[in-house]
Amino acid sequence: MRISIPGFSLDRHGKPVIGLDDASLYAYGDLIRGTERLILDLFGRGLLSGTTHTCIGQELCQMSVVRALNHPQDAVLSNHRNHGHFLSYSGDALGLVAEIMGRRDGVCGGYGGSQHIAHRHFHSNGVQAGMTGIGTGLALARQRRDSSGLVAIMIGDGTLGEGLLYESFNLASVWKAPALFVVENNRIAQTTPTAHTLGGDIAARGAAFGLKTYELDDAAPDFMRQADAIVAELRGLRHPALLVIETRRLGPHSKGDDLRSDAEKRYIAERDPLQNLGRRLDTVERAAIEARNTAFLREVEAAALDSPEARFQPETRPVFRPAQAASTSALAAVAPNVRASINQALRQLLATHADILLLGEDLHDPYGGAFKVTAGLSTDFPDRVISTPISEAGITGAGIGLALAGLRPIVEIMFADFLSLCLDQIYNHAVKFPGMFPxxxxxxxxxxxxxxxxxxxxxxxxxxxxxxxxxxxxxxxYPSHRHNVGQLLADAATRWPNPTLFLEHKLLYGEAQNPLDYTELPADPADLGSDMFPTLRRGATEPDISLIAFGGMLPIVEHAARRLAEEEELAVEIIAPSLLAPLPRAGLLAALADRPLVAVIEESHHEFGVSAEILACLAESGYRGKLARLGTAARPIAAARGIERALLPDADTIIAEIVELFS
Known part of the structure; x- marks a missing residue:
């Protein structure tokens, strides 16, 4: 359901066409301000849940760049203060108000609320700077496709304290990606003046990264024309830029958190560009515009209140997307080593899928990555293998942006320990898009x-x-050397349309990839992805003990199993999953339900981990046997080999623990 905005036409993508004459600008600015006041009123009446952030006083600032974007591939990435951006991009006042009210007619069915909105090429998120790397990736995708589209990344002055922003500045500059970073500088964060939290000059920060830098004041009479000119210039230049807009916020950050002095508030009110624009209109014309907007917003309010409350429908919002049909030829299960298998898979992907890109630090030849997994690939695919700065969060964000643009990026993080730097992009962004927006x-x-x-x-x-x-x-x-690791990676890249962490143990790179006599457990239809990322099994058919191990623990567990059979005369079974999440619960339960003793061996700190989840599943299913788990001590892993050996599980430790279970 959509209510047409009176006085404005929409282009073929549903974006309002806002002229540069005073009446049009005032009418739409007044509409944005009226919508914000309606939202605050609904909040005050207890009809909204959560929180909302106003942009009252910044309407023309928020309209400016978004209004000027007129290419079908132009994108807008916004933040927690997104309402004016969204209304200028979509004209969907009912969709916004109903979304914030948690109603079915909301633009995202109530799932995103005030801060999280997806609509065509518009996306917003409540995490400061979180969208900047994503925007850089979207811009890189447009550059690679030779599109004239621009990506506008809207931030506030408070975002200038976030490190990811500068990673994104740098990546955009290095890649010459057509991204426009727009700082709406209202000189205050929630309650703290920016002068107390920001060192140096804002515009100088963009210039330091080689970004073409502009400064505008939204109170200038020709402000909108200047914004138009900047967008037109950048569309021709196809380079990244920074635009700093001087603006002010009339009201509080959200509800009652405005601690500014009365004198400062009076100055801001006198400066208010929307009111000044209205004063240039004939009083009759202005009154007619305001009356028309008021009537429209009453209609929006009534329609939003009439919309049913949003209800959760899991069938329309699956956590994981289903697998796709195979599109690559099969890779050999046996390979000289795991490194070669992965390299072969990456080579085949680059050769057969034009939408595959590799990003990461030092991937290029002759280095070929820290563990030589990408050796030779940059020579043969120079425009598809991109060595990046040391910017783990930034390149993860860029990967998300490339994926949103329809490409299939494979990002290498040099060491898994550095994933902590990527966590916000994974936890608050990569999984949120498909999890919230169907x-x-x-x-x-x-x-x-x-x-x-x-x-x-x-x-x-x-x-x-x-x-x-x-x-x-x-x-x-997290595959082992008994899995077809290259095939798993190729399937993840071409058949599995979900954010995926693909872990590779360092010690397995040199191990021969050989399935030996392992067989695949039957994939249960209830276990998403289990047919693509199989669980392997070998050993006794009626075991005394079942050992579960994955990744780099498997060679050690195999050694321990052999000794348990030879020295302790135990019948041993080994279960080796490659898929840890979503956990193949049904398949594991079917395989282990009647086993007398199950032990999970992992290299991670095992408390609150994979073993805990597997054993909890068994316990919840009514399993009656013994359960055990063994992992690394909850301490930092030492550099000294002697200490490291004492901390990480080895065959002797595993055997001692298993023997103890039988004593």
């Missing part, structure tokens, strides 16, 4: 080497899967 896919893969036993120390030796398996909507794959 029509949005993020087919992003993050590849990364993990694990210890090489003496690399506390920040280069960790196995962080226990942190990431708990992120709703994130796929976590």
């Amino acid at each position: 029509d949005v896919d993020v087919p992003l893969i993050l590849r990364t080497p993990c694990g210890g036993r090489r003496g690399y120390g506390p920040t280069h030796s960790q196995s962080p899967e226990n942190l990431f398996v708990s992120v709703p909507g994130l796929t976590v794959v």
Whole structure:
């Protein structure tokens, strides 16, 4: 349902066409301000939940750049103060008000609320700077497609304290991506004046990164024409830029948090460009515009109140998108080593899928990545293998943007320990888009080497899967050398349209990839992705003990199993999943339900981790046997080999623990 805005036409994409004459600008600015006041009124009447952030006083500022964007591929990324941007982009006042009210006619069916909106090429998120890397990726996609579209990334002056913003400045500059960073400088964050939190000059920050930099004042009489000219110039230049707009916020940040002095408030009210614009109109004309807008907003309010309350419909909002048909030829299950298998898969993907891109630090030849996984690829695919700055969060965000644009990026993070720098982009962005918005896919893969036993120390030796398996909507794959690792990666890139973390143990890179006598457990239809990322099994058919291990633990568990059979005369079964999240629960339960003893061995800090979830599933299913788990001590992993050996589970530790269970 949509209510037409009186006095304005819409282009073929539903964007309002706002002229540069005083009457048009005042009419639409007054509409935005009226919508904000309606939202605050509804909040005061208890009809809204959560919180909302006003932009009263910044209407012309918020209209300016968005109004000037007229290419079908132009995109707008906004933030928690997004209402004016959204209304200028869509003209959907009912969709906005109903969304904030949590009603079915909301633009996102009530799921996103005030801060999180997706509509065509418009996206907003409540995390400061969170969208800046994504915008850079969207801009890079437009550059690579030779599109004339621009990406406008709207931020406030408070965002200038966020590190990701500067990673994004740098990436956009290095890539010459057509991104326009727009700082709406109202000189205050929630309650703290920006002068107390910001060192140096705002415009100088853009210039330092080589961004073409502009400064405007939204109170200038020709402000909108200047904004138009900047957008037109950048469309021709196809380079990134920074636009700093001087503006003011008339009211509080959200509800009652305005601590500014009365004198400052009076100055801002006198400066208010919307009121000054209205004063240039004939009083009769202005009154007619305001009356028309008031009537329209009453209609919006009535329609929003009449809209049914939003209800959760899991069938229309699945956490994971279904797998797609295979589009690559099969890769050999046996390979000289895991490194070669992954390299072969990446080569085949680049050769057969034009939408595949590789991003990461030092991927280019002759280096070929820290563990040589991408060796030779940049030579043969120079425009598809992109070595990036040290910007883990930035390149993860860029990968999300590329994925949103329909590409299939594979991002390498040099060490899994550095995923902590990517966590916001994964947890608050990558999984939120498909989890909230049914029509949005993020087919992003993050590849990364993990694990210890090489003496690399506390920040280069960790196995962080226990942190990431708990992120709703994130796929976590951790294959062993018994899996067809290259095939799993190729399938993840071409068949699995969900954000995926692909973990590769450092010690497995040199191990021969050989399935031996492992067989695949039957994939249960209830286990999403289990047919694509299989669980393997070998050993006794009526075991005394079932050992579950994955990734780099598997060779050690295989050694321990052999010794348990030879030295302790135990019948041992090994279960080796490759998919950790979503956990293949049904398949594991079917395989383990009648086993007398199940032990999960993992290299991660095992409390609150994968083993905890597997054993909890067994316990909840009514399992009657013994359960055990073994993992790394909850301490930093040391660099000294002797200490590292004492911390990480080895075959002797596993055997001692298992024997103890039988004593």
